[in-house]
Amino acid sequence: MLGVCGGIAAYKMAALTSTLVQRGATVDVIMTDEATKFVGPLTFSSLTARPVYSSLWDAPERIPHIRLVREAQAVLVAPATANVIAKLAHGIADDLLTTALLAARIPIAIAPAMNSAMFEHPATLANLATLTGRGYEIVDPDEGFLAERERGVGRLAPEEWLLEALARMLARTQSLRGKRIAITAGPTREAFDPIRFVSNASTGATGIELAREAAARGGDVTLLLGPTALQPPPGVRVIGFTTAQELYDAAMREVLDADLTIATAAVADWRPSTRSESKLKKTDEDLDVRMVRNPDVLAALGERKGKTFLVGFAAETDDHEANAREKLRRKHLDAIVVNDVRGERGFGAGPNHLTLLYGERGRRDLGTAEKRALAARLLDALEELMCS
Numbered sequence: 433m434l435g436v437c438g439g440i441a442a443y444k445m446a447a448l449t450s451t452l453v454q455r456g457a458t459v460d461v462i463m464t465d466e467a468t469k470f471v472g473p474l475t476f477s478s479l480t481a482r483p484v485y486s487s488l489w490d491a492p493e494r495i496p497h498i499r500l501v502r503e504a505q506a507v508l509v510a511p512a513t514a515n516v517i518a519k520l521a522h523g524i525a526d527d528l529l530t531t532a533l534l535a536a537r538i539p540i541a542i543a544p545a546m547n548s549a550m551f552e553h554p555a556t557l558a559n560l561a562t563l564t565g566r567g568y569e570i571v572d573p574d575e576g577f578l579a580e581r582e583r584g585v586g587r588l589a590p591e592e593w594l595l596e597a598l599a600r601m602l603a604r605t606q607s608l609r610g611k612r613i614a615i616t617a618g619p620t621r622e623a624f625d626p627i628r629f630v631s632n633a634s635t636g637a638t639g640i641e642l643a644r645e646a647a648a649r650g651g652d653v654t655l656l657l658g659p660t661a662l663q664p665p666p667g668v669r670v671i672g673f674t675t676a677q678e679l680y681d682a683a684m685r686e687v688l689d690a691d692l693t694i695a696t697a698a699v700a701d702w703r704p705s706t707r708s709e710s711k712l713k714k715t716d717e718d719l720d721v722r723m724v725r726n727p728d729v730l731a732a733l734g735e736r737k738g739k740t741f742l743v744g745f746a747a748e749t750d751d752h753e754a755n756a757r758e759k760l761r762r763k764h765l766d767a768i769v770v771n772d773v774r775g776e777r778g779f780g781a782g783p784n785h786l787t788l789l790y791g792e793r794g795r796r797d798l799g800t801a802e803k804r805a806l807a808a809r810l811l812d813a814l815e816e817l818m819c820s
């Protein structure tokens with residue numbers, strides 16, 4: 433899908449559309465109202481042999497904003513104006529293009545084109561950084577002659593760069609086809625009476641985003657998901673668990689023959705030794721709860737692993753990498769992802785920082801970003817390691 437916005441470079445999208453059609457792509461074009469002032473929709477509908485959409489009200493009964501992004505494999509917004517970039521960064525959906533993009537769960541590339549001063553404005557740069565953090569691919573503008581008869585940065589990226597960005601996104605949509613992927617996510621709850629339990633701050637967000645991304649890449653995904661308020665992604669087989677023992681049983685049944693297993697679950701290391709059948713009544717005495725060890729699910733998978741590529745997470749507050757390397761060896765993992773959880777950072781929404789460690793000395797910094805973008809970066813890196 434192409435999103436064409438109101439900039440002079442809109443005319444260049446006709447040539448790009450023609451190239452894509454000649455290469456066998458099915459292309460849907462959404463134009464903003466402003467874009468139609470630069471190029472007529474007929475140009476694009478002639479090239480694509482499909483209707484061009486610019487209004488939410490063109491054929492509302494067909495719900496175009498949802499249907500178009502569901503049918504597409506990837507979106508390129510080019511030329512992307514400062515205004516559309518700002519709207520996307522802030523979740524504003526006031527026309528067909530911005531509404532469709534808010535509903536999109538497919539890879540999105542943004543190719544800005546505007547005057548240098550607008551491109552270099554801190555607001556535009558901050559909005560682009562927000563979008564990068566959410567996993568959008570930004571195709572940087574080129575430098576050269578601008579419509580204002582000045583030279584500077586802000587020209588729409590050349591067609592070749594746009595085609596490369598599309599090719600990268602499309603390759604990603606197929607990269608895990610035929611692979612079985614198992615992901616554990618969320619906290620466990622270890623009850624000591626019917627309503628009280630020991631748990632932790634995990635929301636399962638990291639594992640859910642990994643499952644979403646792995647499914648978007650064509651993988652056959654099983655998500656073992658602990659108690660959480662978050663919704664699992666569509667198109668993924670979900671197996672629920674509450675306790676560490678339930679996760680262990682499900683993992684032994686479901687995970688052993690996966691091609692890739694990623695353990696993000698925050699498993700309680702101990703559980704109360706007894707569980708009262710009825711609610712413990714309050715007394716004036718202190719309550720002693722004895723805790724006994726839970727099975728280490730990941731270590732057990734490491735001992736039994738056949739062909740699966742096994743990846744653990746290490747939630748650390750101190751000596752992050754040394755501790756994680758020790759877990760990598762002890763649990764017989766192929767790779768481990770270090771997650772800094774000081775002050776509950778790393779839990780729930782908000783940006784996170786991940787580092788991937790593998791082999792004796794292998795290390796890759798995945799940077800700081802929203803969980804969705806980090807999920808894509810982590811899968812890119814793991815796919816590379818699995819192939820090497």
Ligand code: CTP
Binds near residue numbers: 695698700
């Ligand atoms: N893990 C597991 N079963 C457990 C404990 C941890 O499967 N009983 C997995 C987690 O899903 C994660 C990895 O092991 O992928 C590391 O978890 P973490 O809590 O960081 O490490 P622990 O082994 O529990 O070590 P420690 O608590 O001492 O840091």
